[in-house]
Amino acid sequence: MVALLLVLLWWLQGLRRQTQLALGPDAMRLQAQLLQGLQALDVRLQQLERSSQSTQMTVAKSEGALDRVTQHVQTQLAQTQQDALAARREQAVALASFREEVAQLALRLTGDSQQARAALAQSSAEQAVHVQQRFEALAETTRGTLDSLKGDIQHQLTHMSTNMGAALKDQLGSNGEQLRHQFAVLQDAVSQQLAALTQGQQTTAEQLRATLNERLATIQSDNALKLDEMRRTVDEKLHATLEQRLGESFKLVSDRLEQVHKGLGEMQTLAGSVGDLKRVMTNVKSRGTWGELQLGSIIDNVLTPEQYARNVKTVPDSDELVEFAIRLPGRNDDQPVWLPIDAKYPVEHYQRLQDAQDSADRVGIVAAGNAFETSIRGEARKIASKYVAPPHTTDFAVMYLPSEGLFAEVLRRPGLVEALQNEHRIVITGPANLAAMLSSLQMGFKTLAIEKRSSEVWGVLGQVKTEFGKFGEVVEATRKSIDAAARKFDQVGVRTRAIQRHLRNVQELPNEAGQEQPLFPATSPGGDQSASEDEE
Template sequence: MIDPLLFPIAVLACCIGLAVLLALAWSRLGALVAARDAAAREAGELRARVEALAAQSSNLERDVRGDLATARSESAAAAVAARAELATNLARFSQSLQQQLAGMASGQSEQMQHFGLRLAELTRTNQERLEAVRATVEQRLDVMRDENARKLDEIRVTVDEKLQATLEQRLGASFKQVSDRLEQVHKGLGEMQTLAAGVGDLKRVLANVKTRGGWGEVQLATLLAEMLTPAQYAANVATRPGSFDRVEFAIRLPGKGDTGVPCWLPIDAKFPLDHWQRLQDATERADLAVMDASRKALDEFFRNEAKKIRDKYVEPPHTTDFAILFVPTEGLYAEMMARPGFADTLQREQRVLLCGPMNLAALLNSLQMGFRTLAIEQRSSEVWKILGAVKTEFHRFGDVLAKTKDKIDQASRTIEDAGVRTRAIERHLRDVESLPEHDAVRIIGSIAPSADDGAGTP
């Protein structure tokens, strides 16, 4: 049960609270009304500002449009003015260029005229000089012609005199020689008769096969002796080791390496005189059958001999891979070489080279050149040694030369020092008064002996 005393207090408290709440609500309501009024005023101000900004914007737009129109008109006017100025400048430049071109053309024309005049003057001067030179040359040629004519006359007189004397002398000598020759002819007729008898003996000698071979060997030996030295070939050489077959001649070629064992080039001489004589006789009689038979016999003879030479004498590496079959007469060699492919067949199948006197001489000459080249190569090592010694001595000479240069430089520096001291003495003596020349000679002459005496006295 509520206390009756507290009830009025509670009611009073409620009333007070309600009054406080009403006061607060009224004050809040007043603040809201004030705020609404302030907001209304601000909204009015904002509306006024917006309207002012809109007016300013319309004014600004109108100003910008006016400025743009003005700028457009000014740009158009400036473009027109620039175009007009450009056209004016172009016209001025064109006129100036035309004037310059006209000036250059006139200047070039004047220079061309000047050059033409100068060229004409030079041409005239050259012609005058050439005329002067030609006149001088003609004058000197006339003098030389006269001198030559005079000398030729003198020479002609001298030659005529000498020819006359020589002719008389030669005619006398010729008549004497003719008489001597006639006497020798008479003697020769008797010798010819003896020789005719000897020819028959020679035919009988050549009819012997062994003698014919000996004659070919003699001719081959003579040719080798003329073209090579005795150390470069040998006779009767056994070219195949262990064989008793000996080739007539063999050329000594250098072997491989430094062993000193030679490599031989076999050469054998063959002369089928009977077949060759039959061919010659048949050719003189125009006997075709005998000519063909003789040619076939010659072919068979040389083929067989080439085969024998290959089998007996060719043995690489002790020999070359080919041998030489020497034909002692050019006529027989030409006959065999005139047959198509015969020499190539011998060389290809039998490894034998067919040679006559002329081409064997050429081959020996080539071998001689090869021997000389080989000798030069063998001596090249000695030359290199000599050059090495010379190089060593030259280095020593360079050292001596460098020492000599140092001595010369030292002497040059000493002379330079003496020059420097001389110039220093001259600078110190510059203020000293010079004596006359005769007094100086007298004083120096009197001082020099006393100085020598003082130097010689201990």
């Protein structure tokens, strides 16, 4: 196309020189108009060249877009592979989502390719139509310009000579024919170039579409293969992981069920125990029995069986039996003085008081507190009337409350403990201070036992003193006997030494009869007596 433009410019320059030589000054205006037309034609050709370049750039951009799309697909594929590797622990939902994304991406790429091809074809068609329209307009403009130039030249040549007019008319006619012919040739060449360019663009678009289809098919096949491989890998790993997790889960569930079963058994046992305790605490007789057992346990741990008794009739001519009584020494050892201890557990009023305090009911607290205090006073009055009878008992009795909370509530009531001691001679105790009181009584018992046994100790010491005097006399007699025996032993030693002196000069005599002779012959009774006297 550039060569064609150069040839056209060269031809136009030659035509301009011929016209200048033939026409002179009047032809300069025609030359200027022709130059303007040529410049306009040059500008249009430049625009056509730029349009062709823009078309080529569009094709290049399409190829770049295809490359970018391919790279994007590859990037998406790599990202998809990474996502698939990262999502191995996911299940079939992730695979379905991934397949949908790949399908949407393929559809999007196909749509983009179709849109690019359609846009390229539309742009090429529009460019061809636009060039055709511009060339037609240029031809019309040129023809109009030539016609106007022809009229002007004819009008000017009218005033000139007829010969010059005819020659100029002939020359202009030939020039017009040549110009129209050249413009027709130029139009044909431009049309051919545009047709070739359009054909080339269509061919390029077809090749681009074929290449894009091949690449998309390759990508789809690769994606299908990789997706199948990934699906098999994920299925295998999911199957193995699922079996392992299910095994662990079933084992864990079995262990937990066993623990739950064991816990339910323990809870049932605990519920039974709580139910038994509730039945015990709700039954008045059971509460009393529980208080008696607790009181008996404390007394058994502190005192000996000889120091207390159970179910004692402390008041003569009365059938009332106190639960426990401490045996205290009286004026007569055969008749002890009893200290009555009775267990009471008025829990109903105490529970009502606790409920009122929890609900912050001031009226209920006052009413329940008064009822609780009245019940304590009534129990103290019963104990004093039934079990206290001096001098058979002490002038006071002990009320045992088996709950520290109950005992603390009694102590918290202002003046209640002092009133019970002064009016009814009743001492209130709980589990802790009862053990302390019994320990104090135990120490008193030990001190009393020591005082009681002191006279016996003095009698035993007197007997020991008498026997020790007799023992001294026996020891003195024994000493004298030992001294006499010592003198006898001294005399025996003297006689032994005398005999040894006599035996030093005596030789051994032969035994004639083969019998041994006695060392000392038998002596008469008188001789024995003399010998014994010598020994003495």
